[in-house]
Amino acid sequence: MVQDQLRALVHRYPFVRFATRQLRAHLPRRFGGLDPDRVPPRNRSVRLDLPRPADGRREVGPDSLTLQFPGYLTVPRRLAGSGLARHEPDSLASFMAMLDHTSPGAVLDVGAGVGVYSILAAARTRRPVFAFEPTPEIASAARAVSSSANLGFTVVDLALSNHNGSGHLRRALHNDMCNRLVHTRRTGLAHITVRTSTLSRWNETAATFPTVVKIDTAGTEPDVVSGGLEVLRRYRPWVLTKVRPDRGVEERLMALIDPLDYLWFPISGDPPYEARPEISGRASPAWERMWMLAPEEPPNGFWESVAMWRSALAACQGSPR
Incomplete structure (x- = not known):
């Protein structure tokens, strides 16, 4: 003890x-x-190459960014070693294809960490981007990234959940990507109190029109969906969510999403992906475990777009400085 x-x-x-x-x-x-x-060093400088598709389109944003991070954070260390090429490449490719094929609207990055998904959305589109991150030092790093690189995405210091008020965030001892809200009365040095809100309440105040939502909250994804059902019903955004097996996450997500008539695609291997009759955390690779929840059949060209972005990401190798 x-x-x-x-x-x-x-x-x-x-x-x-x-x-x-x-x-x-x-x-x-x-x-x-x-x-x-x-x-690890106290501070880490990472040159991050950004993907640019090879279809001849005129894309906004830079080809690379040089970013400063605290040296102890997990994601910057991985980015320094292998770049975006090995950081959830299938999920990132699907995310970018969603941005290509959905109507104009806001991007919500829930459980943003230092903001990898937010960086790409802000660098390659002109959409408003909101990064939700409750861990103070990680949110501060994401805010510094947005400011120093002139990306302009907004960092929101909130833990989205199924209730409004506050909650206990438990810091993971070995991987800061696994910090998560917990329901407990017995807290210790590993816990901090953070502000919580439902997605529906936040969106009512922010007045955004979300069309793409990514959720990765270390096992509390069903709570985020539960608190955002009104947003899903009203705006019908495309959703990319992590599904960890053996925590009851799959059953809860299906119970929440099934009445909304979404299609469920495991992000795994080479596209096109096939819709499944049920969500299973073991249907996608252990290093990603992402599922795409689509409000309709993917349009023509969607899977080609995924493959194109996957190829562009493969060229984004690590460049530590």
Whole structure:
């Protein structure tokens, strides 16, 4: 218990985390020492190549961005190593195809992290983009990305859920991509209190017309959908959502979405993808586990667009600085 609390303390405060790792780099392995070459820097500069389709169209936005991140964050470390080519490439390609083939409207990136999906939407379209991220230091990093690269997407410090008010966000000890809202009265150093809202309540205030929604909230995706049913009924956006198996997520999503007459496509392998009669977290690759929820049959050219973006992403290799 004491060890868990100490680990939570280290992960709660970035400066403490950085100082602890620097100290452990000077200790022998038998005393918990770390390989100095594997200790992340305090700050990380990443040159991020952006995909540009090869269909001759005139695209907005730059070919690459140089971004600054805190060195301990998980996604920037992965981007520095392998770029967008290996960061959920099938999901990103499907996301970009959705932007190509849906009517003009807002993009909502729920569980944005540092904003990879938001970066692409803002760099390659002129749509309003909103990135929802409740973890304070990650939201701050996403806001710095938007500002420094002149992308102009809006970072919203909210955890979208099925209720309005506040909730407990539990920080994952080994991967900040897995921070999630939890229902508990027993909190510790691993928990922080964050503002919560339903998607429907937020959208009523923001007055957006969402046409593309991406959801990745580490297992609470059904809560986000539950709080946004009015948005789904009224605006019929295309949805890209992560589905983790064995948590009851599949059954809850199907119960919520089925009355809305959406089609369910697992994002897996080479397109075209086939609609399934049920949602299963094991139907898509473990490293992505994304599903596309379509309010209608994909239009002509949609799957070709997915393949085109997948090819463009394959050229976006990592360029650490």
